[in-house]
Amino acid sequence: MEQKSTSNVDPVHQLIAEIRSLEIKKRQLQLKLKLLQDGCNHDFLETAFIRKCKKCNWTESLYY
Numbered sequence: 001m002e003q004k005s006t007s008n009v010d011p012v013h014q015l016i017a018e019i020r021s022l023e024i025k026k027r028q029l030q031l032k033l034k035l036l037q038d039g040c041n042h043d044f045l046e047t048a049f050i051r052k053c054k055k056c057n058w059t060e061s062l063y064y
C-alpha cells in the first residue's frame with residue numbers, strides 16, 4: 001500500500017517546493033565550493049584547452 005502524504009499539498013506543488021529547496025541547497029554548496037577554490041593554492045594540470053587544479057577542481061578555459 002502506498003504511503004499517503006499527511007498534508008493536502010498536491011504533488012505538483014510538493015515537487016516545486018522540493019526543487020526550490022534543492023536549488024537553495026545547490027547554491028549553498030556552490031558557494032562553499034567557491035570559497036574552497038578561492039582559498040586554494042592551485043596546482044594546475046594543463047591541457048591544450050583548459051587548465052584544471054588537481055586539488056580543488058577549478059577549471060579555466062584557455063581557448064578563446
Ligand SMILES: [Zn+2]
Nearest residue numbers: 040042053056
Ligand atoms: Zn585549486
